Amino acid sequence: MxxxxxxxxxxxxxxxxxxxxxxxxxxxxxxxxxxxxxxxxxxxxxxxxxxxxxxxxxxxxxxxxxxxxxxxxxxxxxxxxxxxxxxxxxxxxxxxxxxxxxxxxxxxxxxxxxxxxxxxxxxxxxxxxxxxxxxxxxxxxxxxxxxxxxxxxxxxxxxxxxxxxxxxxxxxxxxxxxxxxxxxxxxxxxxxxxxxxxxxxxxxxxxxxxxxxxxxxxxxxxxxxxxxxxxxxxxxxxxxxxxxxxxxxxxxxxxxxxxxxxxxxxxxxxxxxxxxxxxxxxxxxxxxxxxxxxxxxxxxxxxxxxxxxxxxxxxxxxxxxxxxxxxxxxxxxxxxxxxxxxxxxxxxxxxxxVGDYIATSRGLFGPATITHYFKKLNHVRETQLIQSDLDRIVVRVVPRGGAGDGARAEELERLRRDLLENLGPHLHVEIEEVDELERTASGKFKWIVSDVSGDILEERFSVGAPAAGPSxxxxxxxxxxxxx
Ligand SMILES: [Zn+2]
Incomplete structure (x- = not known):
């Protein structure tokens, strides 16, 4: 009891x-x-x-x-x-x-x-x-x-x-x-x-x-x-x-x-x-x-x-x-x-x-680095990054009420350019406006959801590692x- x-x-x-x-x-x-x-x-x-x-x-x-x-x-x-x-x-x-x-x-x-x-x-x-x-x-x-x-x-x-x-x-x-x-x-x-x-x-x-x-x-x-x-x-x-x-x-x-x-x-x-x-x-x-x-x-x-x-x-x-x-x-x-x-x-x-990292041909980018480009956003309420393969990222955004569509579009275009410039020019960055972001069954939220970074880290640290795992x-x- x-x-x-x-x-x-x-x-x-x-x-x-x-x-x-x-x-x-x-x-x-x-x-x-x-x-x-x-x-x-x-x-x-x-x-x-x-x-x-x-x-x-x-x-x-x-x-x-x-x-x-x-x-x-x-x-x-x-x-x-x-x-x-x-x-x-x-x-x-x-x-x-x-x-x-x-x-x-x-x-x-x-x-x-x-x-x-x-x-x-x-x-x-x-x-x-x-x-x-x-x-x-x-x-x-x-x-x-x-x-x-x-x-x-x-x-x-x-x-x-x-x-x-x-x-x-x-x-x-x-x-x-x-x-x-x-x-x-x-x-x-x-x-x-x-x-x-x-x-x-x-x-x-x-x-x-x-x-x-x-x-x-x-x-x-x-x-x-x-x-x-x-x-x-x-x-x-x-x-x-x-x-x-x-x-x-x-x-x-x-x-x-x-x-x-x-x-x-x-x-x-x-x-x-x-x-x-x-x-x-x-x-x-x-x-x-x-x-x-x-x-x-x-x-x-x-x-x-x-x-x-x-x-x-x-x-x-x-x-x-x-x-x-x-x-x-x-x-x-x-x-x-x-x-x-x-x-x-x-x-x-x-x-x-490890799944919270974005992996591109330029390397692995942690949330603390990427968040920097999102700080200037005034016209969106929430964001989330989804990466399904190495050269494609979808940025989901929930628009903030009251902002003009024009101002928001301009801000998001600047974000897209910033991401391309810093994460890799060959990346395809797509912006998607949504009403609500994906959460787990208990309401927990992950800002970055990457299907590729986990595998890349796994590969990087398991090849040539001793039987006991990485150092x-x-x-x-x-x-x-x-x-x-
Ligand atoms: Zn202490």
Missing amino acids: RCIDRLRKMPYSLQRPLRRVYGALPPSLAYGGTFWKTYDFLRESQYWSREKLEEYQLERLGGLLHHAYDNVPYYRRIFDERGMKPGDIQSLQDLRRLPCLTKDKFRESFAALVATNSNAAGLPMAHTSGTSGKHLAIYRDCAAVQQELACVFHQWSRVGFMPGDRRVEIRGIMIRSRKRYEYDRAFRALRLSPLIEDVDTAGYYLRLIGDFRADFLHGYPSAIAQLAEFVRQYGLAVPFRLKAVLLASEVVYGWQRKIVEDVFSCRVCGLYGMAEQVTMAGECESSSHYHCLPQYGITEVDAESGEIVGTGFLNYVSPLIRYRTDDIASDIVAERDCCGREYYPVFRQVEGR MVNRAGPGVRDLI
């Missing part, structure tokens, strides 16, 4: 009264023993030395590897094929002797990756989302759910969030009914649909948030930035004061952070995590750099591509070891002077998934420590 995820699987008629009971409980009882054990441990260990954190990681890794060898057929085979035993991994560097696990491999070997000593059939599943249709689902047990929540709340505590605090969420559900919200009593969260298509909806949301009297707004950067855009464009009044905006689940672009900070006049705090639970990273009190949580798992960053590779300590039902996330960490921060935590690695931002480094300051 302590696992809130089990509750989510129940029929809604049963969920409602149970959620009411949860909501009435004080946080000390509602979140469960594993939550509090993890939360207290994170508070206690957050200022441990690098050596002590590494020692802890090695101990957790040992437990995970023994479990994987004894109970997970896929990993038993991986060890056997190499003539290795878990005891052969004596250091974090030794972990590199095991191969990386790609998403395709995970999908292919799904059943063999489930621990035989777990009662997986009765467990809830966490789903990843993606506009490319490559969805993944993974089992999670109650302990992993509670530990995950404790890690998220630990990250949010940097900006004053306490377990039990109320928050408004703009994420996760697409409610198309007139009401457009639901109240989750168990989590004390007012949940709003992330699709904000007009100024009336924006005004309605502002009133709902004000009436709910929450100190924290949590959700997709695309949706919260959209709300902020409407506030700015139409001069809407903001009838509340927030302690922080907590962004999650999508890449955070600089312009989104800026407009949200300006409009809501509060700290904006990003969190990076995933349903597969292999790594988690968040900002600290005094810096917007993403600090990976060493107590959560081991995070490696590919030296060449910057891809994040993680080994998670939480999930014992489907353990993932050296899992390739497809996410790119940009600008590893070796020297830092912020909060005193020795968390590692630390990076400036998550640049996007990985785990960088942390001071200095760079190579895991090879």
Whole structure:
């Protein structure tokens, strides 16, 4: 009964009264023993030395590897094929002797990756989302759910969030009914649909948030930035004061952070995590750099591509070891002077998934580069880039109401020329005006959807790479420590 995820699987008629009971409980009882054990441990260990954190990681890794060898057929085979035993991994560097696990491999070997000593059939599943249709689902047990929540709340505590605090969420559900919200009593969260298509909806949301009297707004950067855009464009009044905006689940672009900070006049705090639970990273009190949580798992960053590779300590039902996330960490921060935590690695931002890159004959272009050409647009409300092959990009735009067609056409033609000039003259750039942009089933938005960049990166980094995958480094300051 302590696992809130089990509750989510129940029929809604049963969920409602149970959620009411949860909501009435004080946080000390509602979140469960594993939550509090993890939360207290994170508070206690957050200022441990690098050596002590590494020692802890090695101990957790040992437990995970023994479990994987004894109970997970896929990993038993991986060890056997190499003539290795878990005891052969004596250091974090030794972990590199095991191969990386790609998403395709995970999908292919799904059943063999489930621990035989777990009662997986009765467990809830966490789903990843993606506009490319490559969805993944993974089992999670109650302990992993509670530990995950404790890690998220630990990250949010940097900006004053306490377990039990109320928050408004703009994420996760697409409610198309007139009401457009639901109240989750168990989590004390007012949940709003992330699709904000007009100024009336924006005004309605502002009133709902004000009436709910929450100190924290949590959700997709695309949706919260959209709300902020409407506030700015139409001069809407903001009838509340927030302690922080907590962004999650999508890449955070600089312009989104800026407009949200300006409009809501509060700290904006990003969190990076995933349903597969292999790594988690968040900002600290005094810096917007993403600090990976060493107590959560081991995070490696590919030296060449910057891809994040993680080994998670939480999930014992489907353990993932050296899992390739497809996410790119940009600008590893070796020297830092912020909060005193020795968390590692630390990076400036998550640049996007490999599919978030545009690949042309001139090279790979990340969102931070491309977004530059879109900054000057005044007559469109939203944009999205779709790349189906190497020499063709479709830019979808949602026109902003009130602008003259002529001015918009002129602006879009300038954008087209800018893209050609910078991404490659042989590119075919098509502009398409639409009423609404493509989102995932949960309303998540991807700005760049490229069917080709993933394959190109895959090719580039797998050719000639050693059996253990591309060279990985785990960088942390001071200095760079190579895991090879
Ligand atoms: Zn810090």
